[in-house]
Amino acid sequence: MPDGDNILSGNSDRAKKASPLPTFLLDDSPIKEVHAFWLAGMSCDGCSIATVGAKNPTVEQLVTGSIPGLPKIILHHPVLSVTAGDTFMKAYHDARDGKLDAPYVVIQEGSVADERIAGMFGGYWSGMGSRVAADGSHQPIPTAQWLKDLAPGAAAVIAVGTCATWGGIPAASGNVTNAMSVMDFLGKDYLSALGLPPINVPGCAPVGDNVTETVASVLMFLAGVGPLPEFDELGRPAWMFKSTVHRGCVRAGNYEEGKFASEYGQKECLVELGCWGPVVQCNMVSRGALGHNGGCMNTGGICIGCTMPGFPDAFAPFYKRAPGTMVSSNLSRTTGSFVSYLRQFTQRSRNLAPQWRQVGKVPSGWANVSSSKGSMDAVVGFFYDKVKQIGTEFTPGSSRQKALQRSASTFLSSAQEAQRSDSAKEVS
Ligand code: SF4
Numbered sequence: 501m502p503d504g505d506n507i508l509s510g511n512s513d514r515a516k517k518a519s520p521l522p523t524f525l526l527d528d529s530p531i532k533e534v535h536a537f538w539l540a541g542m543s544c545d546g547c548s549i550a551t552v553g554a555k556n557p558t559v560e561q562l563v564t565g566s567i568p569g570l571p572k573i574i575l576h577h578p579v580l581s582v583t584a585g586d587t588f589m590k591a592y593h594d595a596r597d598g599k600l601d602a603p604y605v606v607i608q609e610g611s612v613a614d615e616r617i618a619g620m621f622g623g624y625w626s627g628m629g630s631r632v633a634a635d636g637s638h639q640p641i642p643t644a645q646w647l648k649d650l651a652p653g654a655a656a657v658i659a660v661g662t663c664a665t666w667g668g669i670p671a672a673s674g675n676v677t678n679a680m681s682v683m684d685f686l687g688k689d690y691l692s693a694l695g696l697p698p699i700n701v702p703g704c705a706p707v708g709d710n711v712t713e714t715v716a717s718v719l720m721f722l723a724g725v726g727p728l729p730e731f732d733e734l735g736r737p738a739w740m741f742k743s744t745v746h747r748g749c750v751r752a753g754n755y756e757e758g759k760f761a762s763e764y765g766q767k768e769c770l771v772e773l774g775c776w777g778p779v780v781q782c783n784m785v786s787r788g789a790l791g792h793n794g795g796c797m798n799t800g801g802i803c804i805g806c807t808m809p810g811f812p813d814a815f816a817p818f819y820k821r822a823p824g825t826m827v828s829s830n831l832s833r834t835t836g837s838f839v840s841y842l843r844q845f846t847q848r849s850r851n852l853a854p855q856w857r858q859v860g861k862v863p864s865g866w867a868n869v870s871s872s873k874g875s876m877d878a879v880v881g882f883f884y885d886k887v888k889q890i891g892t893e894f895t896p897g898s899s900r901q902k903a904l905q906r907s908a909s910t911f912l913s914s915a916q917e918a919q920r921s922d923s924a925k926e927v928s
């Protein structure tokens with residue numbers, strides 16, 4: 501573990517000279533650099549695209565080491581790195597052979613295919629770099645082999661995207677490659693050098709910020725400047741995947757009021773079009789897809805459960821609504837129509853300035869504003885006020901409030917009278 505005093509009190513000449521006030525130099529972390537080896541298995545590269553769109557933190561902040569306390573990341577990425585060929589692969593070989601001389605993490609995008617199947621036909625499913633075979637030829641090294649070789653020495657293995665976390669689309673029904681997740685491939689007993697099972701950041705594609713924030717949190721722990729982040733029972737960052745999509749959805753109020761879209765493009769809740777948001781754990785709509793913009797329901801799309809184990813089979817066919825909605829949406833429709841009326845009543849009859857309420861109309865030059873919709877509103881209004889007044893004497897316009905105002909007014913008048921009489925005495 502790092503020397504906490506050294507990290508927090510700034511045990512350096514710079515800190516001593518600067519000021520008598522306490523100085524915090526988080527960049528005094530004992531770990532300055534961490535290598536990140538990105539592996540792409542059975543993937544579409546969408547996770548890479550999502551990650552480079554992250555804003556909080558950005559990839560640029562991570563690779564330039566500009567976040568206080570966080571080690572600088574040396575990123576080895578098959579698409580983003582500017583080197584290629586043997587020069588690019590050298591660090592992978594060094595890490596595998598124990599010659600890297602720096603801690604590293606492995607980030608896997610895409611599921612892990614069963615290379616034994618491809619091997620039977622003399623091929624491979626996904627590979628990176630090459631090795632010299634017995635016959636002197638150069639043969640590709642499967643990325644599954646890299647994962648197997650690099651995982652034991654890694655500070656952490658981070659599976660990014662649903663293919664890497666649960667198997668995803670390559671592992672769906674009809675899977676000929678026997679594609680599987682990183683945790684299925686490494687096995688239940690796998691622990692990283694830091695003692696962690698694989699960390700899972702699902703999503704197809706994942707929210708970019710979820711990826712970079714997880715990497716940053718793990719590195720802060722590695723550097724000794726942060727606690728071990730909270731992970732749930734499936735190794736997901738708990739604070740990101742605790743809640744359902746539905747709880748953060750911009751359309752949740754419509755669901756509650758029993759208002760459902762019957763076709764795409766409408767603004768109501770999409771559950772009857774096939775949205776699985778009520779049972780899916782994902783922060784997409786509250787965080788936004790890229791740069792805090794977009795996100796499924798924000799832009800009119802249904803939730804197809806892409807962050808969940810079992811995706812896509814568990815949620816297909818996507819054009820059919822979930823069986824549970826036959827109960828839940830009909831219940832919402834029944835109760836929601838009354839809830840909706842009550843809310844509109846409150847807005848119509850109570851969101852009025854006191855003067856408007858007294859005269860019973862709104863002097864708006866913009867439109868005719870009606871504060872009542874007849875006898876139903878009158879009856880509801882009567883009970884509404886009764887219920888609102890239960891348990892308190894201090895409602896606006898109540899006899900208690902008027903008595904208090906009279907008493908305050910009497911007190912002020914007598915105080916003013918006394919002041920006037922004192923002033924008159926001083927003059928005389
Ligand atoms: S659109 Fe989906 S997530 Fe949003 S309120 Fe409706 S069911 Fe819930």
Ligand code: SF4
Nearest residue numbers: 782796803804806807
């Ligand atoms: S809201 Fe649903 S479909 Fe959209 S990213 Fe989250 S889990 Fe996937």
